[in-house]
Every structure is written in C-alpha cells, then in structure tokens.
Amino acid sequence: MAVERPRDLLAAIGGVPVAVTELVVEATDVHKYFGRLHVLKGVSMTVRRQEVVVVIGASGSGKTTFIRCVNHLEKIQQGRISVNGHLIGYRDVKGRLVEDRERNIAKQRQEIGMVFQRFNLFPHKTALENITEAPIHVRGVPVDEAVETGKALLARVGLSAKADVYPTQLSGGQQQRVAIARALAMKPALMLFDEPTSALDPEMIGEVLEVMKELAREGMTMIVVTHEMGFAREVADRVVMMDDGQIIEEGTPEHFFTSPTHERTKSFLSKIL
Amino acid sequence: MSDARRAGSGSMPRPARGLAVAFLLAIVLAGCAGQSRAPFRFDTDVFTHALFSPDSQILNGLWLTVVISVVSQVIGILLGIFGALGRMSRRAPFRLIANFYIWVFRGTPLLVQLVFFFFGLGAAHIYDWPAINLLGLSIPGEIQAGIFALGLNEGAYMSEIVRAGIISIDAGQMEAAKSLGMTFGLGMRRIVLPQAARIIVPPLGNEFNNMLKTTSLLFVIGVQELYTTFSIKQSQNFQPFEMYLACALWFLLLTTIWSVIQAYIERRLGKGVAGASTGGRSLRDRMFGKRGPVEPSLVSGGR
Numbered sequence: 001m002a003v004e005r006p007r008d009l010l011a012a013i014g015g016v017p018v019a020v021t022e023l024v025v026e027a028t029d030v031h032k033y034f035g036r037l038h039v040l041k042g043v044s045m046t047v048r049r050q051e052v053v054v055v056i057g058a059s060g061s062g063k064t065t066f067i068r069c070v071n072h073l074e075k076i077q078q079g080r081i082s083v084n085g086h087l088i089g090y091r092d093v094k095g096r097l098v099e100d101r102e103r104n105i106a107k108q109r110q111e112i113g114m115v116f117q118r119f120n121l122f123p124h125k126t127a128l129e130n131i132t133e134a135p136i137h138v139r140g141v142p143v144d145e146a147v148e149t150g151k152a153l154l155a156r157v158g159l160s161a162k163a164d165v166y167p168t169q170l171s172g173g174q175q176q177r178v179a180i181a182r183a184l185a186m187k188p189a190l191m192l193f194d195e196p197t198s199a200l201d202p203e204m205i206g207e208v209l210e211v212m213k214e215l216a217r218e219g220m221t222m223i224v225v226t227h228e229m230g231f232a233r234e235v236a237d238r239v240v241m242m243d244d245g246q247i248i249e250e251g252t253p254e255h256f257f258t259s260p261t262h263e264r265t266k267s268f269l270s271k272i273l
Numbered sequence: 274m275s276d277a278r279r280a281g282s283g284s285m286p287r288p289a290r291g292l293a294v295a296f297l298l299a300i301v302l303a304g305c306a307g308q309s310r311a312p313f314r315f316d317t318d319v320f321t322h323a324l325f326s327p328d329s330q331i332l333n334g335l336w337l338t339v340v341i342s343v344v345s346q347v348i349g350i351l352l353g354i355f356g357a358l359g360r361m362s363r364r365a366p367f368r369l370i371a372n373f374y375i376w377v378f379r380g381t382p383l384l385v386q387l388v389f390f391f392f393g394l395g396a397a398h399i400y401d402w403p404a405i406n407l408l409g410l411s412i413p414g415e416i417q418a419g420i421f422a423l424g425l426n427e428g429a430y431m432s433e434i435v436r437a438g439i440i441s442i443d444a445g446q447m448e449a450a451k452s453l454g455m456t457f458g459l460g461m462r463r464i465v466l467p468q469a470a471r472i473i474v475p476p477l478g479n480e481f482n483n484m485l486k487t488t489s490l491l492f493v494i495g496v497q498e499l500y501t502t503f504s505i506k507q508s509q510n511f512q513p514f515e516m517y518l519a520c521a522l523w524f525l526l527l528t529t530i531w532s533v534i535q536a537y538i539e540r541r542l543g544k545g546v547a548g549a550s551t552g553g554r555s556l557r558d559r560m561f562g563k564r565g566p567v568e569p570s571l572v573s574g575g576r
Binding site: 071073102103106107109110112113114116118120121122123124133134137138139182183186 | 443445446448449450451452453454455456457459463464467468471
C-alpha cells in the first residue's frame with residue numbers, strides 16, 4: 001500500500017511553533033530513582049531549536065524514562081530540566097527545587113507534544129475528536145477552528161477519510177499517525193517520540209516514519225527514542241547513546257555508523273543494524 | 274394407674290406441660306376453624322383494580338418509589354465517584370475519610386442506618402428532620418431521611434464499583450491526557466470517567482435494580498412508598514394475597530422498565546469499543562453465529 005507522502009504538516013497549525021529560546025531543552029545532571037533503583041545517573045542534554053535528537057540504547061538504559069522526565073510524567077530527584085525557558089515540573093524556591101503546582105505543570109506540558117509507543121488514543125472518541133479534544137478543552141480554541149485545524153492535520157497525515165472513525169477501527173500505523181496529529185494540534189515547541197514504531201507491524205513502520213521525517217524537515221524540534229537507525233541517518237542532527245542511566249556517547253549519525261568509540265555502542269549497533 | 278399419672282406429671286415440668294396442652298388446643302381449634310372457613314376465592318376484581326386502574330394512593334406510592342430511588346441513586350453515584358477518587362488519592366487524609374465512610378456504611382445494616390438517622394438523630398435532638406419546601410413542594414422529614422440513608426449507603430457500594438471502573442482503564446490514557454496539558458481533574462472528567470462509565474454500567478444496573486426494591490425498607494420510618502401503600506391496603510381489606518401479589522408485580526414492572534433503559538444506555542456507551550453492540554456484530558453473533566463479513570462491519574460501524 002503506497003502511502004501518500006505527508007506534506008506541509010506544520011502549515012496546518014500555522015507554521016513552525018515558535019520556541020522562545022535558542023535552547024529548547026536544557027537538562028542538567030538529571031537523577032531519577034524508582035525506589036532504590038537508580039535509573040538516571042546524571043543525564044545532561046541540550047536540544048537546540050529545530051534540532052532532531054535521536055536517543056538509542058538497550059532496553060533498561062533509561063532512554064524512555066529520560067524523555068518521560070522531560071514533560072514531567074516522571075518526577076526527578078536531582079538536577080533540572082528546562083523546556084522553552086521554563087523549568088519543568090519544579091519551582092526554584094531559594095535554590096531548592098519544589099514540585100510545581102499541578103496547573104502550572106499542565107500548562108508547561110501544552111508546549112510539549114508526546115507520542116507514545118502504544119499510541120494511547122482515546123478509544124471513546126473519533127480520530128478527529130482525539131485531535132480536537134485538547135485544543136478545545138485545554139486551550140479554549142473555538143470548536144469550528146479546532147475542527148478545521150484537526151481536519152487539515154488529518155489530511156496531511158493521509159487520513160482525511162478516517163475523521164469519523166474510532167481508533168479501534170484503525171490499523172496501528174493509522175492510529176500512530178492520528179496520535180502525531182493529536183500532539184501537533186497543541187502547536188508544541190517540542191515533540192517527544194517514545195519508541196513510536198516499536199509496537200507496529202513491520203509494514204506499517206514506514207508510514208509513521210514518513211510523517212516523522214517530514215516533521216523533522218519542516219523544522220520541528222524533536223527528541224526521538226527509537227531503534228530505527230535508517231531514520232536517524234536520514235534526519236537526525238545528533239544521536240545520543242544511553243547505557244545504564246547515562247549518556248555514554250554522542251555525535252552525528254555518521255559518527256555512529258562509521259566510527260563509534262564506546263564498546264557498548266559498538267556491540268549495541270552490531271545487534272540492531 | 275395413679276402411679277403412672279404421678280410419674281408422668283413428675284417427669285414433665287409445669288411450663289412444658291402447659292405448652293403441650295396449648296399446642297394440642299391450637300391444633301383442635303385450627304381444625305375447627307378450617308372447617309368453618311370459606312374456601313379461598315381469589316378476588317380478581319380487587320387484584321385487577323390494583324394493577325390496571327390503580328387509585329391515587331398506589332400511584333402516589335409508585336411515584337415516591339421511583340423518585341426516591343432515582344434521587345438516592347444519583348447521590349450514590351456522586352458519592353461513589355468521590356469515594357473512589359478518595360480511596361485512590363495520593364493524600365492520606367482523603368484516603369482515610371473515604372475508607373472510613375465505606376467501612377461504616379458497608380459494614381452496618383441499611384435498616385439500622387434508616388432508623389438511626391430518622392429516629393435516632395431526632396431523639397438526640399441532633400436533627401429533627403423538619404419538612405422542607407423545595408420549589409413549592411413540601412418534602413416530609415421521613416422522605417429526606419430515607420433519601421439521606423439510601424444515598425449514603427449506596428455511595429459506599431458505588432465507590433467500589435467506580436474504583437473498579439477507573440482502575441480498569443489503561444494508565445496510558447491519563448498519561449496521554451496529561452501530555453496534552455490536561456490537569457488530573459480534566460483528564461478524569463473528559464477521558465477516564467467516560468471510558469470507565471461503560472464498565473460501571475452493568476453493575477450500576479444491578480445497584481439500581483436493588484435500589485428500586487430496597488425502598489420498601491422505608492416502611493419502617495413511615496414513608497408511604499409502593500410497598501407501604503399495599504401493606505396498608507391489605508390491612509384494610511384483609512386480602513393480603515391479592516395485594517401483595519399486585520405489589521410484587523408493580524415492582525417487577527419497575528425493574529423491567531429499568532432493564533430496558535439499561536440496555537439502551539449500554540448500547541450508547543458502546544461506541545468506539547471493538548465488538549460493542551453499536552458497531553459490527555453482537556456478542557451472540559460473534560460467539561455462536563456464523564463468521565460474519567468483517568470488513569463491512571469495520572467500515573460501517575461506529576456511530
């Protein structure tokens with residue numbers, strides 16, 4: 001099944017969402033514990049405006065946990081993460097970090113789109129309703145305007161025929177494309193992708209990657225956790241290798257393909273390539 | 274002879290002997306009465322009247338039963354949502370309050386709760402249940418107390434039902450809602466609870482069916498709902514068979530109507546769910562029927 005190539009995704013939401021700061025993501029020395037388990041051991045990362053960073057690493061290396069910290073779906077125990085100039089999830093009270101009020105956290109998350117491994121579409125809402133839900137009920141966008149944007153987004157991800165269909169009636173690839181459109185509808189300054197193709201049948205991976213590549217080309221700032229090295233090679237500005245809760249190697253995709261230095265990176269790449 | 278009699282009376286203590294005599298007497302009397310009593314004749318007239326042309330008392334009782342049931346159930350659902358959220362709260366005081374409430378109201382008989390709230394609170398001058406005016410309608414104290422007790426009791430059970438519904442929804446739903454900038458409350462209201470509702474409805478149907486019948490307990494605090502009305506009627510016309518049978522059929526009618534409404538609600542909430550009765554084939558078809566055309570049902574399903 002040939003998928004029409006997605007085009008002008010960001011035009012549907014009025015162009016590239018404006019990031020206030022040059023450094024969209026600034027994470028410094030992030031530590032995270034699950035009980036006694038130390039899963040992030042001082043992760044620091046910066047993502048510049050319109051940069052695409054691909055995070056790779058074995059399962060359990062902390063890469064998914066890290067991007068979940070970036071929109072505060074996980075608390076952190078040390079360090080700080082700023083997105084678009086705002087400290088995420090915490091307030092600085094005389095040098096100490098205190099968890100922020102729920103309302104503020106929710107507001108900060110509006111600037112951060114997230115795409116999940118298992119799509120997490122709302123099953124009781126149609127494809128279009130999934131996309132318009134947050135703009136209408138969180139941003140307060142007028143219904144007809146939200147519907148118009150929603151339809152435009154659906155068309156750009158190649159699903160205009162599926163607007164009134166419920167998620168259970170869509171294939172995995174179609175669901176993930178709706179999920180991307182849903183996140184974009186909030187006009188986020190940053191998009192996080194948490195293994196967006198890992199739960200897909202092989203023949204559906206392409207259609208989702210096409211949408212993500214188009215987004216990258218159009219200048220969306222993205223952090224992508226994935227094992228799709230083809231995707232990384234094509235659009236990533238930088239690849240980050242995580243192992244045991246730390247970043248062990250960082251560089252251009254070319255660097256990873258031609259001359260990875262770290263032993264763990266070499267053995268990991270030899271398994272997935 | 275006299276020895277035997279003495280031995281007999283000696284072996285049986287006085288009260289027991291009295292009882293035995295009374296028992297024998299009762300059997301004899303009952304036998305006589307049975308002979309003199311006219312054979313039971315089912316009074317069709319009274320029965321059909323009570324069923325097909327109910328007087329204002331019956332209609333009033335019916336109305337009261339329905340209104341009290343609906344109001345109490347609504348209170349129960351609302352308390353159930355708060356109770357469920359309370360039990361799942363991250364904050365210890367909320368959990369404590371919710372747990373205590375559920376513990377008390379599930380752990381004591383509804384009958385005791387009813388008489389305690391109405392008679393007990395009144396006697397202790399804590400609350401006398403004065404009649405209150407609502408939109409020009411005077412609501413007597415016993416009805417308020419009845420709704421109060423039924424609602425609180427129901428809320429305790431609904432808490433567990435609602436909690437079961439909420440935890441059955443994948444945690445990814447709330448995460449997706451949050452990642453779109455929703456607060457916990459908004460995510461609950463717009464995303465999680467509507468999905469939980471579909472799971473809650475069948476047990477909720479059970480609860481409301483029970484509620485319709487349980488209102489008959491309000492008899493003890495003197496609310497003239499359906500059962501009390503018929504109870505009074507049979508005490509006046511001495512036709513308990515006809516009256517209680519009619520009463521039972523009225524209740525059966527109410528619960529039957531409810532089961533139809535419930536089926537409708539379940540169909541409405543089934544949208545977007547694979548295999549729900551809205552889209553595609555019914556469960557019966559899928560389990561026992563022929564293999565249906567899958568594609569068309571997938572395309573045309575949904576709304």
